[in-house]
Amino acid sequence: xxxxxxxxxxQLAQAGSDARRLFHGRGHCYPSFEHLVIDWFAPVAVxxxxxxxxxxxxxxxxxxxxxxxxxxxxxxxxxxxxxxxSNELLWGEVAEQQQASESGLLYQVxxxxxxxxxxxxxxREGRQWVRQQAQGQRVLNLFAYTCSFSVAALAGGAEHVVxxxxxxxxxxxxxxxxxxxxxxxxxVTFLGYDIFRSWKRIRQLGPYDLIVxxxxxxxxxxxxxxxxxxxxxxxxxxxxxxxSRVLACHNDPAxxxxxxRELMAQECPDFRFVERLLNPDDFPEQDPEKGLKVMLFERxx
Numbered sequence: 001x002x003x004x005x006x007x008x009x010x011q012l013a014q015a016g017s018d019a020r021r022l023f024h025g026r027g028h029c030y031p032s033f034e035h036l037v038i039d040w041f042a043p044v045a046v047x048x049x050x051x052x053x054x055x056x057x058x059x060x061x062x063x064x065x066x067x068x069x070x071x072x073x074x075x076x077x078x079x080x081x082x083x084x085x086s087n088e089l090l091w092g093e094v095a096e097q098q099q100a101s102e103s104g105l106l107y108q109v110x111x112x113x114x115x116x117x118x119x120x121x122x123x124r125e126g127r128q129w130v131r132q133q134a135q136g137q138r139v140l141n142l143f144a145y146t147c148s149f150s151v152a153a154l155a156g157g158a159e160h161v162v163x164x165x166x167x168x169x170x171x172x173x174x175x176x177x178x179x180x181x182x183x184x185x186x187x188v189t190f191l192g193y194d195i196f197r198s199w200k201r202i203r204q205l206g207p208y209d210l211i212v213x214x215x216x217x218x219x220x221x222x223x224x225x226x227x228x229x230x231x232x233x234x235x236x237x238x239x240x241x242x243x244s245r246v247l248a249c250h251n252d253p254a255x256x257x258x259x260x261r262e263l264m265a266q267e268c269p270d271f272r273f274v275e276r277l278l279n280p281d282d283f284p285e286q287d288p289e290k291g292l293k294v295m296l297f298e299r300x301x
Contacts, residue, residue, distance in 0.1 A: 003030055005064050008038060011282050012070050017042045019100040019109070021121050021282040026050070028286040038065075039121060041100045043072035044092070044111045050079050062090055075111055087112050099180065103128060105151055106180040108173055118146050118173060123214070124280045126247065126294045130212065131156035133245075137209040140164070140202065140239065142195065142232065143223070147174025147188075149212045154183045161188045162205050168192035196228070199235055207241045214249040225252060229260070233267045242301040246271060249294045256289035264297055271297040 004023050007030075011022040020040045025033035035051040045065060049058075058076070065071055073092025089112075100109040100119055109118040130139070130149055134156035141149045144163035153161050165171050171190045178188055191201060213232055215223045229250070236246060248260050257276060264271050277294040285291035 001060055001064060004033060004036070004038075004061065005067075008065065008068060011040070012068060014282075015040055015042070018102050019107075019119060019121055020124075021280070024283050027284045027291065029284040036061075039117070041098065041109050041111050041117065043070060044094050044098070045071045045074050046111050046117070047074065047076045048079055049077065052078070066091070103131075105155055107146065107148055107151070107177050108180065116145075119148055120145075122251070122280060122283045122292045123148070123249070123294070125277055126212075126214075126249065127152040129277055129294075130210070130247070133210065134158040138162075138206070140206065140208040140211040142211065142213050143215040144174060144190075145170050145214075147171065147177055147190075149214065150174065150188060151177050151181055151183070153210075154178070154187060155181065158187070162191065162202065162208075163188065164191045164193075164195055164202060166192065166194045196231060199238075203238060206239045208239055208244060209241075210245050210247070211236065211239060212247045212249070214247075217250070217252040225250065225255065225259075230263055230267060233263050236268050236271065236299075240299050242299050244299045245274075246297045246299075247277075247294060248297060249292070251292045253290035255293075257293050257295060260293060260295050268297075268299075270300045272300055274298050 008022045011020055022040045022045065023036060023038040025036040028034055035049055037048045039046045062074060065074055073094045074090045075094060076088045076090055078086045094111055097108055097110050099106050102124060107119045111117055127148055131152040134153040137158050139153045139158050139161040141161055141163045144150060144165040147163045150161040150163050163171060163174055171192050175190060189205060250260055261273055274296040279292050283291060
């Protein structure tokens, strides 16, 4: 258990008030703790358990976390594939919705949320890259969710961002994220519909200098990577010009980087692979191929 507390202490010191992962057992770098992650949305810590644990084990973990004065509230979420998650607030007070900070930007999050809280913490380096590269760019943010890439792009000086997601309620959170950061609504477009039904409106608003593709790993009824990622990639030539860049993301541990590289080679041979972005240091992976894949491609001029 001490390795968990050592990680929490290290990450809290680096995080300050920024959102961060305090412990990442699912990267298989901590034997016997593969089922445990702890996330930080200051001043709230969220323990996520991916398999049942003994009561005494959980009590020892929570007692140890009480020793960190920065943690003013603790949520324990029991999760495992095939059943609904459950949440329990062990101490402190947690609002239904709160603001999380990252590199000076603000995002609405819901620490109690059963699935994602509203901000994918492992995509921090991807957002930072977009922020650094977005000056004067027209950006297309596919599978936008709560539009964190859009917020980062506008913070970096993007000319315009188009956010597309079939979940309109998530786009509403995205609108609030833009308002939180004081961005001009004229610089952003929100399109709430299924891209597999029509690309016409997206195409009309292009071409784009930068496209972010960040779909769910597996979501029956809306996106299954093995068949649907190809459908997205096929559209890239009609949405871009020579010199345009694509940030193609995938977070399925069962699929490595070759999956995206082969798709791009088959469907878009004039897009060359540039690099894979590094993942945040608070998400250590024994096998990098099982972690988040964020791949940069550029259309040849």
